[in-house]
Every structure is written in structure tokens, then in C-alpha cells.
Amino acid sequence: MTNQAFVTIKNAAKSYGNLEVLKDINLTVERGQIVAIIGPSGSGKSTLLRAINELDPLTSGEVWLEDVQINKKLPFRQYEAHVNQVRQDIGMVFQHFNLFPHLTVRGNITLAPRMLKGLSEADANKLAEEQLAKVGLSEKIDEYPSRLSGGQKQRVAIARALAMKPKVMLFDEATSALDPELVEEVNQVMKQLAEEHMTMIIVTHEMDFAASVCDRVLFMDQGVVVEEGPPSVIFQNPKEERTRNFLRKHLSR
Amino acid sequence: MDYELILRVYPFFIEAAWVTIQLSILTALLGLTCGALGAAARMSRLAVFRWIGATYVSIIRGTPALIQIFILYFGGPQIGIQLDSFSAGTIALGVNIGAYMTETIRGAIQSVDRGQTEAARTLGMGRWETMRKVVLPQAARMMIRPLGVNINALIKGTALVAPISVVELTYTAQRFIGSTYKPFEMFLLSGLLYMIIIYAVGQVINWLDRRARIT
Amino acid sequence: MGLDFSVVPDYFGVLAMGAGWTIAITICAGLLSFFGGIVFAVIALYGHWALRLPVRAFAFLFMGTPLLLQLFLIYFGLIQIGIDLPAFVAGVIGLGLHFAVYNSELIQASILAVDKGQYEGARTLGLSRGQTLRRIVIPQAVRAVIPPMGNNMIALLKDSALVSVIGVMELTLAAQQAISRTYRPFEFYLAAAFCYYIVNLALEAGLRHLERRIAASR
Numbered sequence: 301m302t303n304q305a306f307v308t309i310k311n312a313a314k315s316y317g318n319l320e321v322l323k324d325i326n327l328t329v330e331r332g333q334i335v336a337i338i339g340p341s342g343s344g345k346s347t348l349l350r351a352i353n354e355l356d357p358l359t360s361g362e363v364w365l366e367d368v369q370i371n372k373k374l375p376f377r378q379y380e381a382h383v384n385q386v387r388q389d390i391g392m393v394f395q396h397f398n399l400f401p402h403l404t405v406r407g408n409i410t411l412a413p414r415m416l417k418g419l420s421e422a423d424a425n426k427l428a429e430e431q432l433a434k435v436g437l438s439e440k441i442d443e444y445p446s447r448l449s450g451g452q453k454q455r456v457a458i459a460r461a462l463a464m465k466p467k468v469m470l471f472d473e474a475t476s477a478l479d480p481e482l483v484e485e486v487n488q489v490m491k492q493l494a495e496e497h498m499t500m501i502i503v504t505h506e507m508d509f510a511a512s513v514c515d516r517v518l519f520m521d522q523g524v525v526v527e528e529g530p531p532s533v534i535f536q537n538p539k540e541e542r543t544r545n546f547l548r549k550h551l552s553r
Numbered sequence: 554m555d556y557e558l559i560l561r562v563y564p565f566f567i568e569a570a571w572v573t574i575q576l577s578i579l580t581a582l583l584g585l586t587c588g589a590l591g592a593a594a595r596m597s598r599l600a601v602f603r604w605i606g607a608t609y610v611s612i613i614r615g616t617p618a619l620i621q622i623f624i625l626y627f628g629g630p631q632i633g634i635q636l637d638s639f640s641a642g643t644i645a646l647g648v649n650i651g652a653y654m655t656e657t658i659r660g661a662i663q664s665v666d667r668g669q670t671e672a673a674r675t676l677g678m679g680r681w682e683t684m685r686k687v688v689l690p691q692a693a694r695m696m697i698r699p700l701g702v703n704i705n706a707l708i709k710g711t712a713l714v715a716p717i718s719v720v721e722l723t724y725t726a727q728r729f730i731g732s733t734y735k736p737f738e739m740f741l742l743s744g745l746l747y748m749i750i751i752y753a754v755g756q757v758i759n760w761l762d763r764r765a766r767i768t
Numbered sequence: 769m770g771l772d773f774s775v776v777p778d779y780f781g782v783l784a785m786g787a788g789w790t791i792a793i794t795i796c797a798g799l800l801s802f803f804g805g806i807v808f809a810v811i812a813l814y815g816h817w818a819l820r821l822p823v824r825a826f827a828f829l830f831m832g833t834p835l836l837l838q839l840f841l842i843y844f845g846l847i848q849i850g851i852d853l854p855a856f857v858a859g860v861i862g863l864g865l866h867f868a869v870y871n872s873e874l875i876q877a878s879i880l881a882v883d884k885g886q887y888e889g890a891r892t893l894g895l896s897r898g899q900t901l902r903r904i905v906i907p908q909a910v911r912a913v914i915p916p917m918g919n920n921m922i923a924l925l926k927d928s929a930l931v932s933v934i935g936v937m938e939l940t941l942a943a944q945q946a947i948s949r950t951y952r953p954f955e956f957y958l959a960a961a962f963c964y965y966i967v968n969l970a971l972e973a974g975l976r977h978l979e980r981r982i983a984a985s986r
């Protein structure tokens with residue numbers, strides 16, 4: 301099933317007034333591929349990721365998931381319905397977790413499957429238990445998020461996204477807000493997903509993780525993709541001066 | 554909408570509004586006095602005063618203002634306090650809002666950073682000097698807005714003296730509703746006057762607040 | 769004339785009945801003000817202008833005028849347009865709407881303060897705007913205003929005394945009935961005040977318990 305375009309971004313551009321944050325970006329992600337997007341802050345990497353599920357819609361260009369165009373131009377109501385539909389297939393994990401504090405872990409995970417996929421309470425509970433077991437937090441099922449550590453919160457957030465059985469997972473700096481000692485537990489979960497051939501697009505500051513897990517690395521700066529390739533090339537033999545400068549600062553740490 | 558009726562009765566409402574204004578001013582002054590004394594008692598070094606302050610606040614805030622007015626006006630004569638309805642209403646409302654102002658003033662004073670007190674005390678200033686020269690000037694600025702909220706509530710609260718027949722705005726509205734069967738017109742007329750009074754007082758509070766922030 | 773509390777126990781039943789009605793009014797008007805507050809808040813923030821403008825005008829009018837005046841408007845206004853409601857219902861509507869306006873102000877501010885990440889978290893799962901508002905934003909906004917809304921409920925309990933003026937049989941009116949037979953206002957108003965104080969203490973304790981219970985889910 302490889303070598304098949306799964307997520308496709310064509311001529312993506314985005315601007316706020318005169319400020320161009322994305323300039324003519326093209327990207328094709330194959331099924332099961334794991335792509336890391338790296339670059340300095342303000343490079344547009346998060347904006348690009350958030351454009352994939354229409355959180356930050358593009359000014360121009362196209363985003364496709366398999367044969368469905370995500371950013372179709374439609375009248376408002378139809379657009380909303382369409383976006384709500386496609387988002388169910390795209391899991392997203394945020395830097396600040398965005399767990400729902402008024403719901404327990406179980407409530408967080410079962411909410412969308414029950415509301416949107418019509419799962420029965422028993423089925424949704426079973427699903428929650430499965431997903432929590434996967435991220436190693438079975439015992440926390442009835443806790444509220446306020447009782448969890450940052451690493452645990454992020455693992456629950458991943459379980460919540462996975463419970464929708466997404467076709468692709470987006471990670472927006474999933475470990476940036478965590479204390480250093482909590483990063484590894486989240487990385488472990490992501491590695492496990494990689495082994496299961498989940499298609500993933502990962503915006504990250506962690507070069508070691510990108511090098512060890514990803515199939516491809518994109519280096520972005522000032523709204524363009526400066527360089528892309530397998531991690532061995534990007535991290536050891538970057539062609540572009542800008543990439544080398546960036547890596548010198550980040551790998552030396 | 555019966556405009557002709559409004560034109561005919563509005564002078565009564567203007568007169569009533571003046572009573573409401575007098576009630577509000579007197580109640581506010583009495584309330585501020587009770588509030589200052591109450592706050593001082595609540596923060597006293599002596600347990601007796603703290604207890605008196607806490608009991609005052611708890612009892613007054615724990616029971617309806619209307620009942621307090623009734624106790625003073627109807628029950629007062631039984632214990633030798635004979636007051637006309639305006640005085641009874643003013644005193645009861647003033648003592649009532651004073652309990653709320655006690656908590657406002659105390660809250661503002663306690664929100665002044667402890668470091669301010671510590672700094673003044675290490676300079677050798679006494680307890681009272683520190684309060685007067687360092688804490689109170691800072692707290693005064695912070696209490697203007699919340700006291701404004703208390704005064705806003707107090708103006709609307711003056712309506713509670715209508716049941717003891719003080720001829721203020723709500724009493725007048727009630728009387729004319731009874732005699733004309735035009736509740737909506739009477740409500741709008743008296744409501745408009747209440748809102749003008751509240752708006753004017755709000756402007757004064759804003760002006761005080763702005764002035765306090767500059768210095 | 770002096771004080772004589774010995775007559776008070778004879779009217780214990782009357783006062784207890786009145787206190788029961790006061791509690792009933794507080795609960796009914798409290799529920800109306802809670803759900804009404806949410807509805808007003810949502811309309812004021814997201815409603816079509818044809819709904820939003822009247823709701824805002826209503827809020828403006830009700831925040832700027834005394835509750836007692838509003839009770840007269842509702843009680844006599846309804847009669848004038850041919851709706852003759854029992855005094856109890858009119859009192860509940862008046863108190864409930866009055867406090868709904870205040871609760872709405874609290875909830876609006878609280879809705880606007882809900883973290884943007886909560887919307888994003890919900891929307892990326894595929895929830896629609898309405899679903900996000902109903903299941904994610906409003907439950908959080910309401911939890912955040914439980915303490916100040918609790919203060920409104922305490923104010924509502926005390927302000928329920930005002931509905932005695934439009935003839936609702938509750939604690940204050942019960943005390944007045946006893947007074948009209950015994951001519952002992954001081955004793956019976958004091959007894960009524962005592963009952964209010966007890967109910968008030970119970971309500972405060974209940975609210976503190978509720979706050980503690982929801983502390984984890986915030």
C-alpha cells in the first residue's frame with residue numbers, strides 16, 4: 301500500500317494582510333509514512349499543520365486526504381458539515397493538550413465517538429479502555445485531567461484522538477510544554493504508533509526524535525520548505541546553508 | 554403606550570425621584586460609616602471587636618433587608634424606638650448596606666500586598682501609622698469600584714421602603730399602577746428615572762476611580 | 769408595650785409553612801434563573817440580532833431597576849394583558865427573570881474566558897460549533913461561575929421576601945399574618961429573620977459542598 305499519495309498539499313499559501321506565512325508549499329505524504337516538520341519558530345510549520353484540518357484555513361492552494369479535498373469552497377453550512385466530517389478522520393494532538401477539564405478521562409475519550417459515530421455507552425467504554433491500555437494509563441480512566449501530570453495528559457489526548465480511528469495523526473509540538481523528564485513517555489507512545497504504521501505528520505523541536513522515528517524530514521523557514529529528505533541526509537548532510545545554521549544551534553544542545 | 558397619561562403624572566414621579574435621591578445619599582453615608590467601623594472591628598486586634606464585626610456582617614447579610622426594615626419600623630415602637638417611615642427606612646437600609654461595605658473595605662485593605670506593611674514596619678513605623686500612611690491610601694483606590702457596585706445595589710434597594718409607605722419612586726409607581734391600570738407605562742417612567750440616577754452616580758464613581766488611578 | 773416571645777410557638781406551624789414556601793420559591797426561581805441565565809447568555813453572544821437586541825434591552829432594563837418594581841410590572845402587567853397567574857407563579861417568574869439577567873452577565877464573561885484550545889480540541893475531533901458550545905464550552909463556563917452564581921442564589925433567597933408584597937404566601941407574609949392577629953411585629957419579624965438565617969446557612973453550606981465537588985473537574 302505504499303507509494304500512494306495519502307495527504308496531499310498543493311501550492312499552499314497563507315497570508316495575514318501583507319504578511320505571508322506560507323508560500324507555495326507542496327507536500328505529499330504516503331500511507332504509513334511519518335513526516336517531521338522542523339524549523340525555527342515563526343517558520344510557518346505549525347500553521348501548515350493546522351491548515352491540514354482547517355483550523356487555520358489556507359488563503360489559496362488545496363489540501364487532500366486520499367480522494368477528498370479538505371478545504372473545499374462551499375456555502376457556510378455545507379462547509380461546516382464537510383469539515384466536521386473530514387476532521388473525524390484526522391487526529392490532532394496539541395502542545396497544551398486541550399483536554400476537557402469538566403470531563404473525566406473516560407468522558408474525554410468517549411465524547412466524540414458517542415456523539416459523532418453513535419457508539420453505545422458500552423462500546424464507547426470498551427474503546428476507551430482499549431485506547432488507554434495502549435498509552436499505558438488504564439488505571440486513570442475515572443480521573444479528571446486536573447489530577448494528571450503533563451505527560452499523562454498528553455497520552456490521554458493521544459488516546460482521545462486515536463479513539464476516532466483516524467487515518468492520519470497530526471502532532472503540533474506535542475512535547476514542547478512538558479517537563480524534560482516527562483517527554484520520553486509521550487515519545488514512547490508516538491514510537492509505538494510509528495511501529496503500527498500510523499500515518500503521522502509531526503511538528504517538533506526534538507531533532508533526536510525526528511531522526512530516530514521519521515521517514516522524511518522537512519525543514520521550513522520563513523514560510524517555505526527549504527529542504528526535505530530522509531533524516532540521514534537532512535541531519536548529516538544538509539545541502540542548504542539555512543538548514544546547517546538551524547541544525548548547528550539545535551543539535552549542539 | 555399612553556403618552557397623555559405619562560405627561561399628566563410625571564411631576565409626581567419627579568418629586569418621588571427626589572425622595573429616592575435623598576434616601577440614596579443618606580443611606581450611602583450611613584452605610585460608609587457602618588462599613589468603615591465594621592471593617593475596623595473585623596480587623597481589630599481585640600477578639601471581642603472581631604466577633605462583633607463578624608456577627609454584624611453575618612446577621613445582616615444572612616437575613617432579608619425587607620425584614621430588617623420591618624423590624625425597625627413596625628417592631629421599633631415595642632422597644633421604645635419610634636421613627637417615621639423615612640428615618641426608619643434610611644437607618645435600616647444604611648445599616649444593611651454597611652455590612653456589605655464592611656466586606657468590600659476589608660477586602661480592599663487585605664488585598665494590599667503584605668510586603669508593603671512589612672516594609673513600613675521595618676522602617677520603624679507603628680501599626681496605626683503604617684495603616685494610615687501606607688496601606689489605606691493604596692486600599693482606597695482599590696475600593697472605589699467595588700463600593701460603586703454596593704452603591705448601585707443600594708439605589709435599587711431604596712425601593713424596599715415602598716412597603717412602609719415612603720413616597721419614593723417605587724411606591725409612586727405602585728400607587729399609579731393601582732389607580733390607572735397602566736403597569737407598563739408606570740414601570741418605564743419610574744425605571745427611566747432610576748436608570749438616570751444610577752447612570753449619574755456611575756459617572757461620579759468612574760471619575761473618582763480615574764482620578765485615583767492617576768495619582 | 770414590651771416584648772413577649774411566648775406567643776411565637778403558637779404560630780410555629782404558620783411560620784414553618786411559610787419557610788417551606790420560601791424554600792420552594794427559591795428553588796423554582798433559582799432553577800429558572802440558572803437555565804434562563806444560560807439561554808440569555810447564549811442569545812446575547814451568538815443569537816440572531818432579532819433575538820439578541822430584545823434580550824440585551826431586557827437585560828439593560830432589569831439591571832437598572834429595582835426588583836420590587838419589576839415584580840409589580842410582571843404581576844399587574846400580566847393581569848392587564850389578561851393572564852391571571854397565581855401569585856406564586858408570578859413571583860417565581862419575576863425573581864427568576866431578575867436573577868437570570870445577573871447570571872447571564874456572569875456566564876457571558878465566563879464563556880468568553882474559555883480557552884481557545886478547548887474549541888480547537890473539540891473541533892478537531894469533528895464536533896460542530898453547536899456541539900462544541902453545548903458539550904464543551906457551556907459546561908466549563910458554568911462550572912467557573914458556580915461561586916459567584918451561588919452568591920446570586922443567596923441574594924435570591926433573601927429577595928424572595930419581596931414577593932410577599934404581591935401576595936405570595938411565604939415566610940414574610942406568614943409572619944405578617946401572625947402579626948395581624950397578635951400585634952407583635954418585633955417578635956414575629958425577628959422569628960422570620962431567624963428562619964431566613966437558618967435557611968441561608970444551609971444554602972451556603974450546600975454551595976460550599978458543591979464547589980468542593982466540582983473542584984476537580986475544572
